[in-house]
Amino acid sequence: LDDQLLEALVNLPGSSNPLYLKTVLSELRLFGAFTNLAEKIRSDFGETPVSAFNAVLARLENDPAYSATDPKQAIPLLFGLLSHAQQGLSVEELSEIFAQVLGVGREDAAETVHLYLRQVRPFLAHREGRYDFFFDSFNIAALARYEGEQPLQRSKKDWHRLLADYFTGQPLHRVEG
Numbered sequence: 001l002d003d004q005l006l007e008a009l010v011n012l013p014g015s016s017n018p019l020y021l022k023t024v025l026s027e028l029r030l031f032g033a034f035t036n037l038a039e040k041i042r043s044d045f046g047e048t049p050v051s052a053f054n055a056v057l058a059r060l061e062n063d064p065a066y067s068a069t070d071p072k073q074a075i076p077l078l079f080g081l082l083s084h085a086q087q088g089l090s091v092e093e094l095s096e097i098f099a100q101v102l103g104v105g106r107e108d109a110a111e112t113v114h115l116y117l118r119q120v121r122p123f124l125a126h127r128e129g130r131y132d133f134f135f136d137s138f139n140i141a142a143l144a145r146y147e148g149e150q151p152l153q154r155s156k157k158d159w160h161r162l163l164a165d166y167f168t169g170q171p172l173h174r175v176e177g
Contacts, residue, residue: 008038013047019135020045023052026122027059053123053141060116061152067115068108069098072152077101078116080146083139084159088125088132091117097166 009028014020024045031040045052061075081089081097089097091113098109117124117131125134133139146153154162 005037005041008041012041012045014045014049014052017049019049019137020047020052023049023056023123027052027056030059049135049137050141050144053135053138054145056120056123056138057141057145060119067112069102069104069112071116073102074098074112074116076146076152076154078113079142080154080159081163082131082133083142083146084156085132085163088127088130090129091131093166094131097162100166101162 009015009021009024012020012024014024024041027045028037028041031037044055046054057075057079061071063071065071067074077098078094081094091110094113095106095110098104098113099106102109104112120138123134123138125132133142147156147159149155
């Protein structure tokens, strides 16, 4: 960033929060049109980490599809599931739910899940093979964006039903062989 853009970034209301700055800078690295960068800095990220994460989710939804699944379907499903799972979800679990809900093959589903998890890796926790939100602000943004009655949203009950339906069909113990 040149001095003028750096000054605009530092003067944002949320810039006193390191997580806000980390999120905004992470997104700015991906933005290609330098001539529109000043406007993007001023208008896209709001004033809090939650609003900055909301901008991340909006960008992911509107990015060109680099997978077999439309991002307008994949992003709400992925982050809606993560925001409603108590202890995170594995790529395998996410992929199987994707395959069931979106009617895609497991390989395509796994590729899509990996693609989007990779893009937000600095903001996710990965413990014992499960992904979850590392920052509450990211979780809050996902809940606000994907839980409700608007397009791209499901009710809290519907999110829990998706998870319950998946886990009800799983064996109580897995035998590794």
